[in-house]
Amino acid sequence: MRVPDYENPDLHDPTAPDTFDRREFLQRLGGGIIIIVTLSDPAAWAARAGGGGGRSYPEDFNAYLRIGEDGRVACFTGKIEMGQGPITSLAQMLADELDVTMDVVDMVMGDTDRCPWDMGTFGSMTTRFFGPPLRAAGAEARRVLMELASESLKVPVENLATRNGVVYEKGREKNQVSYGQLAKGKTIERRLKVKPETKSVAEFQIIGKSYTRTDALEKVTGRAKFAGDLREEGMLYARLLRPPAHGAKLKSADTSDAEKIEGVKVVRDGDMIAVLHPLPDMAQKALEAIKAEFDVPAPRVNDKTIFDHLVKNAGQGKPVRQGGNLAEGEKLAKTLVEATYLNSYVAHAPMEPHTALARMDGDKITVWASTQTPFPLKSQIASALKMPEGNVRVLTPFVGGGFGGKSANQQAIEAARLAKLTGRPVQVAWSRQEEFFYDTFRPAAVVKIKSGLEPSGKIVLWDYNVYFAGSRGADQFYAIPHHRTLATGEWRGEGGPHPFATGAWRAPGNNTNTFARECHMDIMAAKAGMDPIEFRLKNLEDPKIIRVLKAAAEKFGWKPAKSPSGRGFGVAVGMDSGTWVAHIAEVEVNRETGAVRVKRVVCAQDMGLVINPQGAIIQMEGCIMMGLGYALTEEIHFEGGRVLDTDFGTYVIPRFSWLPKIETMLVGANEPPAQGGGEPAIICMGAVIANAIYDAVGARLFQLPMTPERVKAALAAQPVG
Amino acid sequence: MDKITFTLNGKPVTLTTDGNRMLQWVLRTDLGLTGTKYGCGVGLCGACTVLVDRKMTRACVTPVKNVAGKNVLTIEGLAADGKLHPLQEAFARHDAFQCGFCTPGMIMSAAALLMENPKATREDIIAHMDGNLCRCGAHTRILDAIEDAAKTWKGETRP
Numbered sequence A: 001m002r003v004p005d006y007e008n009p010d011l012h013d014p015t016a017p018d019t020f021d022r023r024e025f026l027q028r029l030g031g032g033i034i035i036i037v038t039l040s041d042p043a044a045w046a047a048r049a050g051g052g053g054g055r056s057y058p059e060d061f062n063a064y065l066r067i068g069e070d071g072r073v074a075c076f077t078g079k080i081e082m083g084q085g086p087i088t089s090l091a092q093m094l095a096d097e098l099d100v101t102m103d104v105v106d107m108v109m110g111d112t113d114r115c116p117w118d119m120g121t122f123g124s125m126t127t128r129f130f131g132p133p134l135r136a137a138g139a140e141a142r143r144v145l146m147e148l149a150s151e152s153l154k155v156p157v158e159n160l161a162t163r164n165g166v167v168y169e170k171g172r173e174k175n176q177v178s179y180g181q182l183a184k185g186k187t188i189e190r191r192l193k194v195k196p197e198t199k200s201v202a203e204f205q206i207i208g209k210s211y212t213r214t215d216a217l218e219k220v221t222g223r224a225k226f227a228g229d230l231r232e233e234g235m236l237y238a239r240l241l242r243p244p245a246h247g248a249k250l251k252s253a254d255t256s257d258a259e260k261i262e263g264v265k266v267v268r269d270g271d272m273i274a275v276l277h278p279l280p281d282m283a284q285k286a287l288e289a290i291k292a293e294f295d296v297p298a299p300r301v302n303d304k305t306i307f308d309h310l311v312k313n314a315g316q317g318k319p320v321r322q323g324g325n326l327a328e329g330e331k332l333a334k335t336l337v338e339a340t341y342l343n344s345y346v347a348h349a350p351m352e353p354h355t356a357l358a359r360m361d362g363d364k365i366t367v368w369a370s371t372q373t374p375f376p377l378k379s380q381i382a383s384a385l386k387m388p389e390g391n392v393r394v395l396t397p398f399v400g401g402g403f404g405g406k407s408a409n410q411q412a413i414e415a416a417r418l419a420k421l422t423g424r425p426v427q428v429a430w431s432r433q434e435e436f437f438y439d440t441f442r443p444a445a446v447v448k449i450k451s452g453l454e455p456s457g458k459i460v461l462w463d464y465n466v467y468f469a470g471s472r473g474a475d476q477f478y479a480i481p482h483h484r485t486l487a488t489g490e491w492r493g494e495g496g497p498h499p500f501a502t503g504a505w506r507a508p509g510n511n512t513n514t515f516a517r518e519c520h521m522d523i524m525a526a527k528a529g530m531d532p533i534e535f536r537l538k539n540l541e542d543p544k545i546i547r548v549l550k551a552a553a554e555k556f557g558w559k560p561a562k563s564p565s566g567r568g569f570g571v572a573v574g575m576d577s578g579t580w581v582a583h584i585a586e587v588e589v590n591r592e593t594g595a596v597r598v599k600r601v602v603c604a605q606d607m608g609l610v611i612n613p614q615g616a617i618i619q620m621e622g623c624i625m626m627g628l629g630y631a632l633t634e635e636i637h638f639e640g641g642r643v644l645d646t647d648f649g650t651y652v653i654p655r656f657s658w659l660p661k662i663e664t665m666l667v668g669a670n671e672p673p674a675q676g677g678g679e680p681a682i683i684c685m686g687a688v689i690a691n692a693i694y695d696a697v698g699a700r701l702f703q704l705p706m707t708p709e710r711v712k713a714a715l716a717a718q719p720v721g
Numbered sequence B: 001m002d003k004i005t006f007t008l009n010g011k012p013v014t015l016t017t018d019g020n021r022m023l024q025w026v027l028r029t030d031l032g033l034t035g036t037k038y039g040c041g042v043g044l045c046g047a048c049t050v051l052v053d054r055k056m057t058r059a060c061v062t063p064v065k066n067v068a069g070k071n072v073l074t075i076e077g078l079a080a081d082g083k084l085h086p087l088q089e090a091f092a093r094h095d096a097f098q099c100g101f102c103t104p105g106m107i108m109s110a111a112a113l114l115m116e117n118p119k120a121t122r123e124d125i126i127a128h129m130d131g132n133l134c135r136c137g138a139h140t141r142i143l144d145a146i147e148d149a150a151k152t153w154k155g156e157t158r159p
């Protein structure tokens, strides 16, 4: 695959129609065979993804395939590659249906001029929602090619077959013509009306097989271009004056010393003060030379008081699901269990900080951005610069990690504004400190649960209220007759009771909800005097969840025992993006220091049809490793709007020395449809470790992260015995 | 302004610049070698790792004057004669990355280790690599790749 070949040629030719004109668009793509892909259910897609600023997918513009005269296949998609692997898995789906080899597929991703509108890359939706129409398009393209070949080879379509980019006559393989030859000099536009036959699982050649990443060569040689690696003639690097705290107001700024530095340009525009220089470190020097004073509002809340503050300001809960009658459940219950679970703000901390480059050409602007949402960014820039959307082009180079955090696009709007104000290409690359300051954190949240058990270990009551994490993953899946689940308070956006912006963080809401629910299950299992897996199986009915739980137990070699058994084994199950996961972990707890070492994690995952098993497993490994962070160390320290963490010295993320033995397995991998894979395996990490800690030492942790101090406090409060 | 000469990926370079500027920016901006990444700027993530006289060096906290007269090797110089370095090959073969942003720094850190200790064990590798952060969680495969490369490569490379 040769991504840059498609990225580079017209970087300097930002042309964009005012409205998305289909004829013009097709002309721009040049000759060859073009297949228009239609999403099976765009309305449902838009609803699932939470709107999209009132926009929905143009009915028939979701991706385009082009088969060129050289036989290469281009796939245009608004999705982006940030490490989760669609550059490979989307290519696999297309190549399989089209009967071409992987190496002739070129992915063109996240270019708003050449790819059709897309809401953004998040929510583990790429394979689930984009995959089926893409495969259908591949199948249709193959049919078109066979019809063309039928004319040129003078053989009826039924007698033709395809392989490796060639149509041939069955039984007379020498009578053949390549896709490239068929595409020569033709522009054929076909719209998918009826759903063409896609391959069945048994017919797959490429889907379901492991492929190493097609972007490997660029990434191991340092040639892969991220937004900060792009250079433009006359480009300036900008550093912006930042407030010391969210909510602070600028009182005065003296830029005279900065201006004295040779080559520095100072820009003031409304609320923005920026210094620009052809060298990034000189721009930084100029920034440090600005003398600024801010009015900082007195802090109302900090990382300790935040939870009370949230509950006080929560307002009315919205029902997620309810059934039976809570009062009835309470009457049936022999044992009531009430608990409150907390988690702090967590940063995305992608290794690549937010970066963007913007260049004006007359009244048009081109922006290269590290973003998960190139199309929404295009609209944001148009409105910030008061220019028609058609004059804005956004290109997405490789993105160095997103995890939900690269959707707000502030840095790209800053670069665009500065490019317009200076008339020069401008790069804005956030420092790590800015990255921590402007992150849209995973919200701090509170979950309150009251549940009831019969003496048999059957759960009869479940009264659940989650504050500020949102409802994803809140809807419990145990067979409980009397239950109510409420979600209270906004989990994303600015304003409200959070002292800074919050947003989607890998499996948003589900980490909080699964932590609370699965810890609570363990507490009940202990009260019922039952093995935690046995207890769950007793209260579960869904065959898929039962299957993954049993698969994980078998792989782990689970021997039933009542917790705390002293072994340090924990279990948790959950569901996200249509995918079921079961985790079992083994930990070691140092009673002196409170330090927790996770030694082993087994994860079984049922994500339906698996496109690239190795890619799926890599995502699971990544989820488990990343999840250790929010479970054990990651929390934002703050005092009012002041974010106290500025680097990886105090905000500690997982490292090589933490690596547990990770064992993964895919369950039901041949069973369509395909479900999400980038997020599910992270959701259990809080609970599985909390439950393992309890099993090891009998101390119950109710708050994430489970820092040594909290472990020690829990040990002191709950001695073994 | 200082005049600074050093060897970069096997070739001599001379620059006239403020010698207190960090090597990271000189490489990325003045010399156009963008494989050396910025991840933190304070020596806490390893994204900017290069080799200076075969030693693992964080370019973000290394003033360029400190490399005067020395041999600097960046990710761009690792593949010699158009052939991938065994570490690069192993990273590709093991899918030892996700977003790939940490990858150049990972490979350069690993190269420093194997040059010094071609027989590095998994424990040695973990200890040496602990300052290189990967947010995507590619750790298992990165370790596998380094172990694998250690088998085929005996530590010889320029400079």
Ligand code: FES
Pocket: B037, B038, B039, B040, B041, B042, B043, B044, B045, B046, B047, B048, B049, B058, B059, B060, B061
């Ligand atoms: S950028 Fe140098 S160690 Fe992080």
Ligand code: FES
Pocket: A083, A351, A400, A401, B097, B098, B099, B100, B101, B102, B103, B133, B134, B135, B136, B137, B138
């Ligand atoms: S692969 Fe993304 S940070 Fe390591």
